[in-house]
Amino acid sequence: MAGLEVGDDSSAVAADLMSLDMAEREADPFLFVQDGTLRGLDGQGRLTRPPSEGNSPQREGSSAVASPRNDRMNLRMRRGYDGTSSSSWWRLRAPPPFLEVPDLEDPSKIGLTRFSSFGESSLELRWEALSMCSWTGHGKKEEAVQILTNVDGAARSGQLTCILGPSGSGKTTLLNVLAGRQSSGQRHRIRITGQVWAAGQRVDPRAVRSRIAYVMQKDEMFATSTPREALAFSAALRLSGNREDRNELISELLGSLGLLRCADTCIGNAVINGLSGGQRKRTAIGVELITRPDIVCLDEPTSGLDSYAAYQVVRVLKDLALAGCTVICTLHQPSSEIFALVDHVICLCNGRCLWEGDREQMGPHFDKLGYRCPVGFNPADFVIFLMQTEPREKTDSLIGAWTNTRAEANLSSSSLPSTSPAAAELCRTPHGRAGLSFAANASLGPVTKSFRKQLWQLIKREMRAAVRDRTTMTVRFVLSVVLTFLFGLVFQGVGRTIIEEEEQTLFDLQWSGLNHDEVLAMRKRKMEWHFNALVQVALVAMLSACQPVILTFPLERPVFLREHSSGTYNVLPYYLSKMAVEIPLVFMQSLMTLGVCYVVMSLNGNFWALLGTIVLLSVCSVAVALAIGCAVRQPRETGAVGPLVFVPQMLFSGIFIPVSHMPAYLRWMQYCSFLPYAIKVLGIVEFRRVPHKEVLFDAQDIREDSLLVYIAFLILLVFIFSLMGIEMLRRRAKHLF
Ligand SMILES: Nc1ncnc2c1ncn2[C@@H]1O[C@H](COP(=O)(O)OP(=O)(O)OP(=O)(O)O)[C@@H](O)[C@H]1O
DSSP states (O other): OOOEEOOOGGGHHHHHHHHHHHHHHOOOTOOOTTTTEOOOOOOOSOOOOOOOOOOOOOGGGGGEEEETTTTTTEEEEEEEETTOEEEEEEEOOOOSSOOOOOOTOOOOGGGGTTTTTTOOOOOOOEEEEEEEEEEOOOGOOOOEEEHHHHHHHEEEEEEEEEEEOTTTTHHHHHHHHHHTTOOTTTTTTTTEEEEETTTTTTEOOOTTTEEEEEOOOSSSOOSSOOHHHHHHHHHHHOOOSOOOHHHHHHHHHHHHHTTTTTTTSSSOSSSSSSOOHHHHHHHHHHHHHTTHHHHHESTTTTOOOOHHHHHHHHHHHHHHHTTTTTEEESSOOOHHHHHHHHOOOEEEEEEEEEEEEEHHHHHHHHHHTTOOOOOOOOOHHHHHHHHHHSHHHHHHHHHHHHHHHHHHHHOOOOOOOOOOOOOOOOOOOOHHHHHOOOOGGGGGGGGOOOOOHHHHHHHHHHHHHHHHHHHHHHEEEEEHHHHHHHHHHHTTTHHHHHHHHSSSSSSHHHTHHHOHHHHHHHHHHHHEEEEHHHHHHHHHHHHHHHHHHHHHHHHHHHHHHHHHTTTTHHHHHHHHHHHHHHHHHHHHHHHHHHHHHHHHTTOOOOOOHHHHHHHHHHHHEEEEEEHHHHHSSSSHHHHHHHHHHHHHHHTSSSSSOGGGGSSSGGGGGGGGOOOHHHHHHHHHHSSSTTHHHHHHHOOOOOOOOHHHHHHHHOOOOOOOHHHHHHHHHHHHHHOOO
């Protein structure tokens, strides 16, 4: 933004404004002075917020109103600078354009104004002798892999702590353990030992992880949501308080993260155009910051970003730390600018701590050990390079030297944390800026919302995604239309022919030169064609219902896992929301498919009964597709496993060979196949009025009196596949952390 320069004739005012700076800019995100320039007026040019109350008694009740006039502006400040309460007007030079939105994208101009609602937590996180061991292989081949060995360290509030180290040194593992996101135990074949202390008390990070925000390396978010919607979703499900307070917090976060300009742009992904990498990362951070956590852990927040975008992200983290949070992140290769923002460094090498301390101390420490960082070199690069290029014995001796230094320091220190076994509640003490500027939001605390609220928020998001995701919507309906027309034209009028022929007497047909057996054989053949037409309708319904789920669910699953791990919602409402949005969509698809086929193929059965069957079949197909998406280890496997499940459905549909003619040991598979049941129901509805239908029914193993059993089986399979999906999703979520 263009600032307001204090004119030469207003040097006294400049001095006043400069003195105003320190207190004001901390209290009011829209007012601070930098290099003699008043910055941060709102878009209307009004300074609407009073300066901080309580910081300075003589400023109580003061206010400022600014208005542009030509290239100058008048700033009137009603305040008691000199103990009086007089009103004064000062002329300030205002370079055009004056009415400009604050440039929150520029970190240098935001500085201390960010995260004003984050109160100071004065929380120190310490860890001692953290070790993690994992077992791989089985039996004689079982092997223990030591991933972390006796790692000590600390991270303080108000500081940006960075875990540095080469690839595979254990940075992510350490961060996961500290954030309570590392599973352990017999089942996971992982053992974690050591102690973690927060605010002077021993804690199990897993028990307090709702107070620890964790931003994963990959930005897993709904591509069709905007940053504002993503934050609103997170706030609606994770915060108490009323909507106004939540909206205020969201606006503050969007501003603090520099996302105001793109707040209403889709986040996007590889397929959908959207935010830049840096904006996406800042959105991911914002989603986790919504609960205003005490501790924020970020895994490689700069990976995949260009140097400036990476700088912007780390600048945000620095401001978050300055606002009072304990911020810990892993960094792979920080640039000099980024490294200059870091306060505290933990160097990991082969799962062990090589050094830990304030950034300024890093150079002198290695210098003392004979490793001087050349002038102009990035110290972070220098140390990482050192860890990778020095022989193992050297790095081991460096680690040993650091361990000894630390042990000596510990012996001489009497400030060891208390050993109370009770898990400390990681709670923020609202004082300082938090109390001043965001008192209204004190009511916003992290909560778990009711099942109904979770379901409603999830359905809203799913519906938005379904409408906005044009590609999937196109695939959904174009696939149905193309296949429907193709099959419709191939089987054109198949239903009418059979009825017309039924109306002819056998006698009439025999006049055409055919004998009785030939007439019956011809009728049977035509009935089979008619039946095959129904099978094709069912196939179109089944494939067009499962395809969009197979396309989109694998991409969404990591989002679910992230949100579930942060306690945003549970498995059941998530699954039900997917079903709740899919059912109306498959209903429309089925209506379109059957509507066209009914007319073009001249089908005879009751339209609504046929439609009901097609919808039930489609829902079953969706449930199976979801179950596959939940079951596979990697989302991309869905595409390979899908055909394995859907192709055998056709085998048991009776078009190729009746089930009764299949080998006995394969026949059980028909009970797991939903397509044959749907086809049998369709057959019964469609051929109800057709004479000699028994011939077809016998060939296809269809029993007219079992209609309700077939329908019940279909409904049962929907439930079974849904339960399987829910259970597998639950296991996946449990296995993650
Ligand atoms: N659950 C596990 N079982 C076995 N080995 C593991 C497990 N988790 C991590 N490791 C191993 O521990 C080492 C450290 O992994 P980690 O992901 O923490 O490294 P990193 O420093 O974050 O690497 P990068 O910078 O490449 O992400 C690696 O060799 C990894 O293969």
